[in-house]
Amino acid sequence: MTEPLRVIEICAGAGGQALGLEKAGFEHELAIELDQNAVNTLRYNRPDWKVAQGDVADLSVWDPADYAPGPDRRPIDLLAGGVPCPPFTIAGKQLGATDERDLFAWAVEQVKTVQPRALLLENVRGLSMPRFAGYRQHVLDRLREFGYAAEWRLLHASDYGVPQLRPRFVLVAMAPEDFAHFHWPEPIGKAPTVGETLLPLVSANGWKGAERWAEEANDIAPTIVGGSKKHGGADLGPTRAKRAWAEMGVDALGVANHAPNPEDEFLVGPKLTCEMVARIQGWDDKEFRWIFTGKKTSNYRQIGNAFPPPVAKALGVAIAVALNHTAERRERDLETAHDPIYRVLRDKGDFMTAAQIARAIKLPLEPHELERRISLLGRDFHIEISNGKAPAAYKLGQFKAFLGQEDHIRHDQFEHYRAKIS
Structure with missing residues (x-):
């Protein structure tokens, strides 16, 4: 019999991705999460899992080197996680x-140490925008240096x-x-x-308007x-979403x-309970059954910040099939240039004029367009002019991101804002 596929999950939250990966056949070697409320939920639902609470980048919480392959330790099959979204969200800065x-970027660097057979990271749509083209290119290039083929894809939970x-x-x-x-x-x-999804829950107390509402x-x-903890109580989103x-x-x-x-x-309609919100996130009372611990606002944040379990399961199955080579093999061209300007500047390693950059990327660039794209790069990389x-x-x-450096400004900022990070 083949051994089960093992996963380490970073920034595990309250278990949306964890549950989906479990249903796809993965066994958790370790789950790491900062928020104590989410950790309590994980431990309540899966008391046999090893769950570490704290900053995932703190070696006292877990040391990636402990999970690297060795003479008597086979590689971890999957390193997965839903790292924080605020740095990339369109609604934020x-x-x-x-x-x-x-x-x-830190999570990508752990691939070099852990050497998992596969990596799965998810984030908000904002990371797919032109603003982060250089950031994405850096990620792909680093993974290629580590010996991995990689690809990004925008997925919709409704699919x-x-x-x-x-x-x-x-x-x-x-x-x-x-x-x-x-x-x-x-x-x-x-x-x-x-309406179809929530009718059983909305009508649970015998509300007479339930059928019409649905x-x-x-x-x-x-x-x-x-x-996040930086804001007030739970509600269902910004103004546009509320409409x-x-x-x-x-x-x-x-x-x-x-x-x-x-x-x-009701003047507008009923408010949703946390159980209803969880149902909309993909948890149910059958395959994806889960209990959230703590108070209402904490429950809502745990649910609302999660990766929908059915999507995680679909990805987990696709990864498992690939690792087991039970899907059809196909050749793919993965040399996607998210930011050709970043690539030519990185490869040159020296100063380049606008004309030199344009020739190198084989595209005409108006001065204002080059300045705009250099400016975007400059938000994530140091640019000398x-x-x-x-x-x-x-x-x-240099890349400005935290990659594990002991002297990075992230350490002081993280400790300063720790109580508000979620």
């Missing part, structure tokens, strides 16, 4: 590499049976011989509507936003303690 919460749009930007990497067998999971069909709530949900919820008869200004009572009437009598020239410097 998009500080990227200079955000103290950014762990994406995998989850009644919510929830776009997530996913990175998968493996050794080339394994990646040749990897196929992104195919959509399974139209997702159920909010008929009107005939669309999938906006993306659930879990929020979309209102059109489906849901009051998004908070979370209810219980389902509507028989005679309840030479201004002499000759035309301005640019040189790519």
Whole structure:
């Protein structure tokens, strides 16, 4: 019999990705999570798992070297995680590499140490935007240096049976011989509507308006936003999302303690309970059954910040099939240039003028466009600019992201904001 596939999960949250990967056949070697409430939920649902609580980049919490392959230790099959989203979210400042919460580049660096057979990292759609082209290119190039083939893909939860749009930007990497067998999971069909999904829960207390409400709530949900400790109590998202919820008869200004009572009437519609929000995230009372511990606001944040279990399962199955070479092999061209300007500056290692850059990337660049793209690069990388009598020239410097450096500013910032990081 083949040995089970083993996973280490970083930034595990309350278990959305963990549960999905478990259903795909992975066994957790270790799960690491900062938030104590989420850790409590993980330990309650899976008391036999090894769960470490604390900063995932703190070697006293876990040491990646302890999980590297050795003479008597086979490689970990999957390193997975949903590292913090605020550095990349469109609704935020998009500080990227200079955000103290950014762990994406750090997570990629752990591949060199752990040497997993596969890597799975997910984040918000914002990471797919032009703002982070250089950041993405750096990630792909580093993985290639480590001997991995990698690819990004924007996935929508609604394509995998989850009644919510929830776009997530996913990175998968493996050794080339394994990646040749990897196929992104195919959509399974139209997702159920909010009304279809929540009718059993909304009508649990005998609310007389439940059937009519369910008929009107005939669309999938906006993306659930879990929020963070920097903000107030739980609600269902920003203004635009609240309007979309209102059109489906849901009051998004908070979370209810219980389902509507028989005679309840609403100006907009009922508020959702945490159980209802969890159902919209893909948890159910059958395959993806899960219990959340703690108080209501904490429960909501745990649910809202999670990766939907059905999507995690679909990805887990696709990765497992690739690692086992039970899917059809296909040749793929993975040399995607997310940021050709970054690539030529990195390869040159010296100053380049605009004309030299344009020739190297074989594309004409207007001066203002080059300046704009250099400016974007400069938010995540140090850029030196030479201004002499000759035309301005640019040189790519160090990546600003935290990669594990002992003297990185991230350490002081993290400790300063630790109580508000989620």
